[in-house]
Amino acid sequence: MPADRPATAPPPSSGSLSSSTPLGVRRRRARLLVPLALLIVWFGLGGAFGSYAGRLGEVATNDRAAFLPRSAESTEAARLGADFRAGNALPVIVVWESRDGAFDDARRAAAEQALRAAAALPGATGRISPALPATDGRALQGVVQLRADLGRETGDTVRAVRELAERVPGTTVGLAGPAAIAADLGGAFAGIDGLLLGVALGVVLLILLAVYRAVLLPLLVILGAVLALGIACALVYLLADHGLVTVDGQVQGLLSILVIGAATDYGLLLSARFREELHLRGDRFAAMRTAWRRSVEPIAASGATVALGLLVLLLSDLTNNRALGPVGAIGIGCAVLSALTFLPAALLLAGRAAYWPARPAADGRAPVHAVWARVAALVARRPRALWAGSLVVLAALAALAPTLNAGGVPQSELFVKAQPSADGQRLLSAQFPGGSGNPAVVIAAADRAGAVTAAAAAVPGVAGVRATTGGAPGGAPGGAPLVVDGRIRLEATLTDPADGDGAIATVRRLRQAVHAVPEARALVGGYTAQQDDTRTTAAHDRRLITPVVLLCVLAVLILLLRSLVAPVLLAATVALSYLATLGVSAVVFPYVFGFSAVDPSVPLYGYVFLVALGVDYNIFLMTRVREESLRCGTREGVLRGLTATGGVITSAGVVLAATFAALGVIPLAFLAQIAFIVAFGVLLDTLLVRSLLVPALVRDLGERVWWPARPGRSGRTAPRAASGAASGAASPEPEPAGGGGTGR
Structure with a gap:
């Protein structure tokens, strides 16, 4: 009898086999109950809330006045102006x-008759201005006031x-003014529920298949x-419907892209680790337990990084x-x-x-990633040359960042395609004073x-x-000024286009002039003042939010890494990558896309997305490097970590870049600018920073990168077999009793 066999062990019999088989079947079926229950819950939630992914537009507003700086002078002027009958209306300017x-x-x-007929429309307030001629008599303009609460009916x-x-x-005929812009915005965002989502999912599917x-x-x-997006949209719908958050088409589109991109990235990390463990283990339950344990920390840390970065935006005044x-x-939480x-x-x-x-x-052999094994070999041979060269390239691009004009997008460039409101504004500016x-x-x-009028x-x-006046906005000839709560409302027509730097300079002079009138308590608002206040507030937000996000x-x-270095x-490195992206954008936007400036919020959005999402890939890499460093030291661990994660992280970066690039299907300059900055920045970070710069720096620094901890000196196991070292895979962990059927 062999020494390791108990003396009392009975010989196998048909009875023992028949009694053990149902037990094994029952145990295997029991292990399937949890995943089955999870799927039932998710599909139930998807069935209940999936439709909300297409319903956010019901609670979204594209009224630009709803997103003014909270404490700005123009915001207070808009609030007080709403007390006047002209203040809570949305004008459309008709130019013939x-x-x-x-x-x-x-x-x-005929023009006067058309204006009177427009005043009788169901969505109009009944207030119009006369048809006023241009100086040379070649054009007429009139104003029709629409209800500000029309929403999608605008x-x-x-x-x-x-x-x-x-x-x-x-x-x-040309139509300009806030109502015309609102109508074009509504048309641009009409495809956000279906077109944007379809394009993003289609691009992701094609990339994953390839x-x-x-x-x-x-x-x-x-x-x-998709399930994560449905639940997220349902939660946001509930908050917006109760007035707790304000959602516009831009936020709606960014939500879809964030959820799809983040959920795909996290899913790729888990599925790649599961595939690796399936090679190393015979039991899929044991493989998933190990894959989940090794993935939960980087995925949770990545989600926390992005969520915290986004929540810092609560400090903004916009x-x-x-x-x-x-x-x-x-x-992000749903993803x-x-x-x-x-x-x-x-x-x-x-x-x-x-x-x-x-x-x-x-x-028992993890898959070998030949391409990334060669990249790791290059990092091993010349780490200092790689990180020095990468820094030079990034610094040269970052030097162009200050040339990016974030002064605000002119009305003529709000849309990337020709729109009726932009054509109407050009016609208006050509025939009448720019403002x-x-x-x-x-x-x-x-x-x-x-005194205020004279000033x-x-x-x-x-x-x-x-x-x-009590008649038409802007004053009917001979009409008495309308007084509300002891205040009057004046309209100052500017000689420069209302969205230009010249008009902003005029508004600043206007504010100085009327503020100097004693006891007038004058406030200056309107479109140009709002643009100036938004620009000033955005600059303040960047100074405040940028360091908080980094902290x-x-x-x-x-x-996560238990170190400081x-x-x-x-x-x-991620912050430098962001500055390099802005430098590239400063060249590409005016000379390739034809944008003379970017929206004041674009640099801040780009910073939050790129820093938070860029750190994601470094988290995926460095958590694996730290795991490998426990076995073989940091300099070898970074090579194994790069080899093991290179493929999945690069795939995730390409997917995320393509997902944000899908924002380009919405013909709005703001989203097109965000799409380029994030897509290019993610690719730059994925292909250069995470693939070469960070591994080369870690290879050169060695154990010092973990200061004050030294994981490479503690808990180190014996070197793995050649196949495991080549792939950077973890050594197989012991199987639990019963072939992985029990928990750990």
């Missing part, structure tokens, strides 16, 4: 240009106004992202920035939850079939009306000043 160079009495009468009403205006014979050459795995990853904070954090619950359950039930036709064989239709608004004490009219750059990222990295190193 004569094709033969003159307006006769018949055409003027576009229909604006189209009805155009149809009426086009009845004037022999003229070219990279992983598997049929089921991409579908499972995308399904997890309402749309504040809205993106909790909305984006909710989306993490899906990656750590739904996807493990789905992969566990699918097993090796998830990777069909390339089913991972339980051969026509977008005057500066002055709210002042009624008993100082004369405003004397400001260089002001073409004229009129009071809001949050550092805190998460310090807790590595977190500082990772945060500094």
Whole structure:
């Protein structure tokens, strides 16, 4: 009898086999209950809340006035202006240009008739201005006030106004002003529920199919992202419906992209580790337990980094920035939850079939990544040359960052495609003073009306000043000024276009002039003042939020890596990558895309996304490097970590870049600028910073990178077999009793 066999062990019999088989079957079925229950819960939530992914538009607002700086002068002026009947309306400016160079009495009468008919439309307030001629008599302009609460019906009403205006014979018609812009914004965002989501998911699916050459795995990853998006949208819908957050089309689009991109990235990290463990282990349950344990920390840390970075936006004084904070954090939380619950359950039930036709064989050998093994060999041979060269390239690009013009996008460039409101604004500016239709608004004490009017009219750059009367906004001839709560409302028409630097300089002079009138308590608002206040507030937000985001990222990295040097190193490299991206954007935007400037919020959004998301990939890399360093030391561990994670992190970076690039289908300059900055920045960080710069720095620093801890000196196991070292894979862990059927 062998020495290791108990003397009392009975010989196997048919009875013992028959009694053990049902027990094994029961145990295997019991292990499937948890993943089955998780899938039932997720599909139940998806069925209940999935429709909300297409319903956020019901609670979204594209009224630009809803996103003014909370404490700015223009915001207070808008609040007080709402007390006037003209203040809570949305004007559409109708411009007629004569094709033969003159307006006769018949055409003027037709224009007046069209304005009166427009005032009777269901969405109009009934208030219009007269049809006023241009100086040379070649054009007329009139203002129709629409209700500010029309929402999605604004576009229909604006189209009805155009149809009426086009009845004037022999003229070219243009529509400009806030209502026309709101109508075009509504049309641009109309595709955000279906077109943007479809393009993003289609791009992700194609990339995953091409990279992983598997049929089921991409579908499972995308399904997890869609379920996460549905739940996130349901939560945001609830908050917006109760007035707790304000959502516009931009925030709505960014939420979809964030959830899809993040859920896909986290899903790829888990599925790649599961595939690796399937090679090392015969039992899929043991493989998933190890894969989940090794993935939960980097995925949770990554989600915390992005969520905290977004929540820092609550410090912003711009309402749309504040809205993106909790909305984006909710989306990231749902993405993490899906990656750590739904996807493990789905992969566990699918097993090796998830990777069909390339089913991972339980051969005890982790897959060899030949390309990344060669990259790791290059890092091992010349680390100092690699990190020095990478820093030179990034620093040269970053030197161009200060040339990026973040002064605000002109109205003519709000859209990347031709839009009726932009055409109407050009026609208006060509025939009337540049600020026509977008005057500066002055709210002042009624008993100082004369002094305030005189002070405003004397400001260089002001073409004229009129009071809001009891009749039409802007003042009907001979009408008495309308007084509300002891205040009057003046409109100062500017000589420069309302969205230009010249108009902003005029508004600043106007503010100085009317503020100097004693006891007038004057406030200056209007479109140009809002642009100036937004620009000033955005600059303040960047100075405040930038260091806070960096501190949050550092805190998460310090807790994750248990060191000080590595977190500082990772945060500094990602920040440098962001500056390099801005430098490239400063060249590409004006000379390739034709943007003369970027929205003031774009640099801040780009910073939050790139720093938080860029650190994600360094988290994925460095957690694996730290794991490997426990076995073989830091200099060897970084090579194994790079080899093991290079493929999945690069794939995740490409997916995220493509996902953000999908924002380009929405014809809005703001989203196009965000799409380029994030897509290019993620690729730069993935292909250069994470692949060469960080590994080379860690290789050169060695154990010092973990200071004050030294993981490479503690808990080190024996060197692994050649196959494991080549792939950077972890050594197989002991199987639990019962072939992995019990928990650890």
